[in-house]
Amino acid sequence: MPTSSTVRPVLPPTVWLTRGRHPGPAPMDVLRRHLQRLKDAGTIDDFLEPSDATDAPERVLEARWRVPGGVTVRARLTVVTEEADTAARWVLTAEAEQDWDQRWPSPATMFWPDTPDADWDHDVPTGLRLRDVNRLPAEDRAMRRLLRDAVRGSWNIHVVVHEAMTPDDRGRGPLTPLFPASLRHRVVEHRAAPQQLRAVNWALKECGVQVPRGGAVVLPAGPGPSGHAADEFAVRSVFLDGSEPSDLVDVLTRFVTSEKPLPDGAQDAVTALREQWHLLTAEEELARERELVAMYAEALDAMTKSRDLYKEAAERAHEALAAFRETAAVLPPAPPPSAPAASPLQQLTRTLERLKGTPRTKGTP
Structure with missing residues (x-):
């Protein structure tokens, strides 16, 4: 049986991942109300809805909380609304600062209410x-x-x-x-x-x-x-x-x-959590700004070095061209090219032509 040469990425031990379907109406309202209640109660540190377009089919919510031991968890919920806002599919990805402990609170209950009448917990396929x-x-x-x-x-x-x-x-x-x-x-x-x-x-x-x-x-x-x-x-x-x-x-x-491979589409969810995170603390904001300043300084330094190297190379090129022109001015003119030697066939042809033009001698019949 042929095997694929592509190795699928495995689920990181720090990540908690699932997805589901909410068949009821207005899932975003349910999520916002529940997140606000948890923030007011101190269960989560904060939450954020990065997108500003309220009519976008894909909505994103981020939340941050701490589990026992002071370990910080960051989670990202993506909600894709289906027909006329009457149902939605959702993907929830959470990552902790250390390997996930199954005794920690479920990330699902940090976004969705865990009540009997809540209808968000449907398996997709x-x-x-x-x-x-x-x-x-x-x-x-x-x-x-x-x-x-x-x-x-x-x-x-x-x-x-x-x-x-x-x-x-x-x-x-x-x-x-x-x-x-x-x-x-x-x-x-x-x-x-x-x-x-x-x-x-x-x-x-x-x-x-x-x-x-x-x-x-x-x-x-x-x-x-x-x-x-x-x-x-x-x-x-x-x-x-x-x-x-x-x-x-x-x-x-x-x-x-x-260790098992990530399901189809899950790698994109993990990457989005890590690379598109917006809910930063004040310390994280400061560290991020410092990283940007350092990055810009490094880029400016590289540009300056590149400019200096280009300027030095241009100056050397001009010096070499000037030296060449000075040398060319004092050298004698080159002799004209000599005619190429005739080939044996050409010599024979010329001899016959001379003989042909020579007058006949007496006694010659």
């Missing part, structure tokens, strides 16, 4: 909720198509949980509220009924993983070989009784922190 249980389709082909979409196009983490038996009320709720804060809004939970074990494992064959009976499995981060063992991110037992699924949390944490 599948349309499923991030904060709810998503029952697998009963029809086999629909199930296979859904899981294929989850693997191929999602930036989120998809986990399939099989119910060994029908759970009670405590086990029917989603597992995501029991995860560390930074995992809750990156995981899509698929739930398979007891009788669906064979069908779901048939659908997962092309992913190279299988879900144990009464257990769970994390789907690969993309199509094709993942480089992981088939059961490396599988859990044999998940107790749906309201208790913390510690084994599943360990597997999810290992999966998140493992």
